[in-house]
Structures are given as structure tokens and as C-alpha cells.
Amino acid sequence: MSAPLRLSEQLREAIEEEVATGRLKPGTHLDEQELAERFGVSRTPIRETLSLLAGEGLVEIRPRRGAVVATLSPQRLVEMFEVMAELEAMCARLAARRAKDSELGRLQDLHTRCAQAAQAQDPDAYFYANEDFHQAIYAASHNDYLTEQAGALQRKLRPYRRLQLRVRNRMQRSLQEHAAVLESIRAAEPEQAALQLRNHVVVQGDRFADLLAEMRQFEESPVSP
Structure with a gap:
């Protein structure tokens, strides 16, 4: 039996799915507070999740703008x-x-x-x-x-x-x-x-x-x- 996913990993999968289905489109700003409220969590796991997604290349962390869904050329x-x-x-x-x-x-x-x-x-x-x-x-x-x-x-x-x-x-x-x-x-x-x-x-x-x-x-x- 596989181990339960950490909260940040569960959130990563949920946000990945929203990117894949088009709910979150390329270039969309990912506001930490809005995501925290929508998923019913604090901002800390959201911040961890965005860092995971940035590591995967699905999210870009931009100066003064924060996290956005990556846009590929x-x-x-x-x-x-x-x-x-x-x-x-x-x-x-x-x-x-x-x-x-x-x-x-x-x-x-x-x-x-x-x-x-x-x-x-x-x-x-x-x-x-x-x-x-x-x-x-x-x-x-x-x-x-x-x-x-x-x-x-x-x-x-x-x-x-x-x-x-x-x-x-x-x-x-x-x-x-x-x-x-x-x-x-x-x-x-x-x-x-x-x-x-x-x-x-x-x-x-x-x-x-x-x-x-x-x-x-x-x-x-x-x-x-």
C-alpha cells in the first residue's frame, strides 16, 4: 500500500490537474492567498506547492509578480x-x-x-x-x-x-x-x-x-x- 501523500504533494496534483484541464491557463497569476482560501489551507503549504511546481517547470516565479503558470514558446x-x-x-x-x-x-x-x-x-x-x-x-x-x-x-x-x-x-x-x-x-x-x-x-x-x-x-x- 502506498504512503499517503503530503499536503503539498496533494495540492501539487490538484493544481497540475487545473493546468492540464485549462482552468489555470498559461500566464495565469497564482495568488497564494486565493489558493489557500480555495483549498482551505494556510499559505505555507501553498508556498511549498508552488515551489514544487516551479521545480517541475509548470510554474515560473517572477520578480514582483510572484508565481504564474508557465508559458512555453x-x-x-x-x-x-x-x-x-x-x-x-x-x-x-x-x-x-x-x-x-x-x-x-x-x-x-x-x-x-x-x-x-x-x-x-x-x-x-x-x-x-x-x-x-x-x-x-x-x-x-x-x-x-x-x-x-x-x-x-x-x-x-x-x-x-x-x-x-x-x-x-x-x-x-x-x-x-x-x-x-x-x-x-x-x-x-x-x-x-x-x-x-x-x-x-x-x-x-x-x-x-x-x-x-x-x-x-x-x-x-x-x-x-
């Missing part, structure tokens, strides 16, 4: 997705060599969840199932350090990976790519699994243009209460 975003693609390719390569039958079964279950969400045209359900699918590949690599690094970068990119799912037909294409990755891992084909997962994650060409278009709409659109 297009070039920085491309660079991060390039690194993410290589980390995940390594995970897939190792998973194809090391995955246990139980882990293959979990990957199949998560792929089914993704398929159900895509069939229902539910991008939120797909986002969470997709996230679990990728994390299951990290775990199946049986390399704890690699899993930690991939997970850390995945957290930084959560809002942008979520935005990609707004692009027309992206869920269905993502599902097809998942199927190919899963088949290569199941068939113990390390290089093929790595290639397929790298191509699935990297954002280039039309995919990058589509993501930038979604980012503009995301930043301009009002947030639902």
Missing part, C-alpha cells in the same frame, strides 16, 4: 516533445524485452479503455486512459530511473498532450498508433516498438501546426466554471 515545446519521444521510445524498447504477462494484460485493458473513450468521442476519458497507457509502458520497462524521468516530463507536457486530442480525428489516429505499439511490445520487437512510440509522441509538421492552432484557441477561450 513554440521552440521550447518542440524540444520537449522531441525529448519526450526519445524517452518513451526507450521505455517501449525495454518493455518489448521485459514486460511480464500481467503487464501486457494491463496494457490491453488500457487500450480497450482508450477505444471505448474514442468510440464515445469523449476526449477527457481518452486523455486519462491514454495517460495510464503510457505510464504502464514506462512501468513495463523495469527501469525505475527512466520511469521517473519520463513521468516528470510527461507532467510538464500534460496540458499540451491534452490539447492535441481536440484536433479532429486525433483520438482515432492515436488509438491506431497505440494498437501498433502494443502489438510490437507483445511480439517482443524492441526496435519496432521504439520506432512506433517515438512517432506517436513526437510533434512535427502538420501535427505541430494543429497544436499551435489549438493553443491559440485554448488561451483565448473562456474557462467553464
Whole structure:
């Protein structure tokens, strides 16, 4: 049984989720007092939480302005997705060599969840199932350090990976790519699994243009209460 999360870690997860879902958009000022009142805590754990988020790169601490949700430049975003693609390719390569039958079964279950969400045209359900699918590949690599690094970068990119799912037909294409990755891992084909997962994650060409278009709409659109 896992140990309970510290308050600052619980708050970090809650604020991460608000960034990923768009409630807290890039450039938003994070007022310590407002956050403390909203979460029903003192300012001390909020300050600790903002420090954790700054360490992850999700928050920037700016002179005279305090904490704001980080805004990534297009070039920085491309660079991060390039690194993410290589980390995940390594995970897939190792998973194809090391995955246990139980882990293959979990990957199949998560792929089914993704398929159900895509069939229902539910991008939120797909986002969470997709996230679990990728994390299951990290775990199946049986390399704890690699899993930690991939997970850390995945957290930084959560809002942008979520935005990609707004692009027309992206869920269905993502599902097809998942199927190919899963088949290569199941068939113990390390290089093929790595290639397929790298191509699935990297954002280039039309995919990058589509993501930038979604980012503009995301930043301009009002947030639902």
C-alpha cells in the first residue's frame, strides 16, 4: 500500500490537474492567498506547492509578480516533445524485452479503455486512459530511473498532450498508433516498438501546426466554471 501523500504533494496534483484541464491557463497569476482560501489551507503549504511546481517547470516565479503558470514558446515545446519521444521510445524498447504477462494484460485493458473513450468521442476519458497507457509502458520497462524521468516530463507536457486530442480525428489516429505499439511490445520487437512510440509522441509538421492552432484557441477561450 502506498504512503499517503503530503499536503503539498496533494495540492501539487490538484493544481497540475487545473493546468492540464485549462482552468489555470498559461500566464495565469497564482495568488497564494486565493489558493489557500480555495483549498482551505494556510499559505505555507501553498508556498511549498508552488515551489514544487516551479521545480517541475509548470510554474515560473517572477520578480514582483510572484508565481504564474508557465508559458512555453513554440521552440521550447518542440524540444520537449522531441525529448519526450526519445524517452518513451526507450521505455517501449525495454518493455518489448521485459514486460511480464500481467503487464501486457494491463496494457490491453488500457487500450480497450482508450477505444471505448474514442468510440464515445469523449476526449477527457481518452486523455486519462491514454495517460495510464503510457505510464504502464514506462512501468513495463523495469527501469525505475527512466520511469521517473519520463513521468516528470510527461507532467510538464500534460496540458499540451491534452490539447492535441481536440484536433479532429486525433483520438482515432492515436488509438491506431497505440494498437501498433502494443502489438510490437507483445511480439517482443524492441526496435519496432521504439520506432512506433517515438512517432506517436513526437510533434512535427502538420501535427505541430494543429497544436499551435489549438493553443491559440485554448488561451483565448473562456474557462467553464
